[in-house]
Amino acid sequence: MKKSRILVIEDENLMNRTIEFQLKKDGHEVDTALDGKTGVAKIEANYYDLIILDIMLPYLNGLEILAKIKQNPERRDIPVIIISATGLEDTVLEGFKLGANDFITKPFILPEFSIRVKRLLMLK
Amino acid sequence: MEKLYNFLPAFIKEFYNNHFLAYPLIIKVAYVGIFLTFFVTMFCYLLVFTRRVVQASVNKxxxxxxxxxxxxxxxxxxxxxxxxxxDEHIIEITENLKKLPLKKRxxxxxxxxxxxxxxxxxxxxxxTLISRIYTSLELQKHSQKKLRSWRWFNKAEGIAELGEMGIQESAGDFLQYVNSRNITLRMQAQSGYLQASQTDPFVFLDYTNQNLLTFHQINLMDILNRNKDIKLPVFSKWFTSANDSVVIFCIRLTVRFHQIDSVKDLLRLFNHPNEEVRKEVITAVGDLSLVDLEQHLTIHFRNETQECRLEIIKTTGKICSGDSLNFLSDLVFNTDFSTRFEAAKALKRHGEMGEERLFRLLETVPEENKSVVLHMLDTKLSA
Structure with a gap:
């Protein structure tokens, strides 16, 4: 079976690595970016089956990246999961309005995160 | 002085004997000044350079x-x-981490x-795995040591670490800082206690005699939102506190955690001498949608301050029971702009029945009050 390609855009190195390890353990192919600019460049250059986005990022924040993805006709169908330390109602609503498929608030449970990723990939 | 003279290089000795001593006093003073400035500047440069080199090496x-x-x-x-x-897994991870030079700070x-x-x-x-690794490596001792530091930021850091890891044995030590004059240390002690104490995490409110700033309250709320395991008491217990900021915070907590059983105690606070407390009670009535207390609010209206009056109007707009339509309609005639504006806004929030009332008011309100009603009925606003 073909491995799913996932992009993780998260500026905290430890967080980024932990998510990467978990996804690799679940059998996915993982690419990472530590800031918004690199993330957008990777999205434009490659095709991913799923994108995991943090909200607070250097250069471009998660919501701005999400808007860019949804404006790109070739990338708009890629499911996006937003991870954020803020569970603020406005941010969550803004994320869903822009087209996010799921929203995870920190702190979160890793196995639950794996299941959410799996579910979105299956729906795709 | 003589010893120092002997250490000087020959060209300086020559300059000192043949030139410097012959100069007038003002020139001598200028020379000394130039030398001192030069050496102090060089010393500062050297200090900055050394610190940067050391920091770069530490960062690396x-x-x-x-x-x-x-x-x-x-x-x-x-x-x-x-x-x-x-337990074997914990030992395994701990052993792996112990291979690192833990003796280095x-x-x-x-x-x-x-x-x-x-x-x-x-x-x-x-x-829980992380907390266990922390204690297995005895890192709490390192954090506890920081509490004994004379620097406030070290103390705050130690409290933050122990609090986050939920080290209950240290919670008691935090209480001595809950009234610290240093705002950051005070905030850290309060949030640290809330996180670390498992038996009675809100006891620090009994000791707090300093103002519990809004920023502190947001921080404490954030901890409560993140840690679902924190044992919640009945917050009305602190409604009688001598510290008004604690009373306000507890009213907010009562609303946040929907402690409806505290309504009776909330009612008593309507007569609190502090306007801010009364305003918070009025807000709470709206946030908890306490329909039964709506009439109570309108009765209190006349005796209240302007700030509280406006809050009462907003609250009736939040509850939207329809019982206050007459009360609000009367206020649209008020001479105070904020009062009639909030009253019209509250009517608008009542939906269809409120709008109907606003249309009726258009025919009766004086010309100068019409603009507020028309503003509320403007369909572009609701769109």
């Missing part, structure tokens, strides 16, 4: 150790996310920082 070392620590931690955590970890601090980061960002089994 820290980066190396950080990568190694991250490697051990990520591998360990992922290994145990899908299965229950046992830098390494110890880096491990603490990484553990705290993971503890904040992951919940469930990982969260």
């Amino acid at each position: 070392k820290a980066e190396k150790w950080k990568a190694e620590i991250e490697n051990i931690l990520t591998n360990s955590i992922i290994a145990f996310t899908s299965e229950d970890y046992t 830098l390494v110890r601090q880096l491990i603490i920082n990484e553990l705290i980061f993971l503890h904040r960002n992951f919940s469930g089994k990982v969260n």
Whole structure:
């Protein structure tokens, strides 16, 4: 079976690595970016089956990246999961309005995160 | 002085004997000034340079150790996310971390920082696993040592670490700082106690005699939102506190955690001497949608201050029971702009029945009050 390609855009190195390890353990192919600019460049250059986005990022924040993805006709169908330390109602609503498929608030449970990723990939 | 003279190089001695001593006093003073400034500047440059070199070397070392620590931690955590970890697993992870030079303060601090980061960002089994690794490595002793430091920021850091890891034995030590004159230390002590004390996490409110700033309250709320295991007391217990900021905070907590049983105690606060407290009670009535208290609010209206009056109007707009339509309609005739504006806004929030009332008011209100009613009925606004 073909491995799913996932992009993780998260500026905290430890967080980024932990998510990467978990996804690799679940059998996915993982690419990472530590800031918004690199993330957008990777999205434009490659095709991913799923994108995991943090909200607070250097250069471009998660919501701005999400808007860019949804404006790109070739990338708009890629499911996006937003991870954020803020569970603020406005941010969550803004994320869903822009087209996010799921929203995870920190702190979160890793196995639950794996299941959410799996579910979105299956729906795709 | 003579000894110092002997140490000087020959050209300086020559300059001193043949020129300097012959100069007038003012020139001598100028020379000394120039020399002193030169040497002090050079010393400062050297100090800055040395500090930068040392810091760069520390950062380089820290980066190396950080990568190694991250490697051990990520591998360990992922290994145990899908299965229950046992004491053997903890020992295994601890042994791996013990291979690092834990005697070095830098390494110890880096491990603490990484553990705290993971503890904040992951919940469930990982969260308890991290706390156990922290205590197995006896890192709490390192954090407790910081509490004895004379520097306030070291104390605050120690409290933050112990609080985040939920070290209950240290919670009592935090209480001495809940009234500190230093705002940050005070805030850290309050939030640290809330996180660390498992038996009575809100006891610090009994001791707080300083103002519980809004920023502190947001911080405490954030901790409560992140830690679902914190034992919640009945917050009305502090409605009689001598510290008004504690009373306000507890009213907010009552609303946040929907402690409806505290309504009777809330009612008593309508007669509180502090306007801010009364305003908070009125807001709470609206947030909790206490329809039964709506009439109580309108009765109190006349005796209230302008700030509280406006809050009462807003609250009737939040409850929207329809019982206050006449009360609000009368206020649209008020001479005070804010009062009639909020009253019209509250009517608008009542939906169809409110709008109908606003249309009727258009025919009766004086010309100068019409603009407010028309503004509320403007369809462009609701769109």
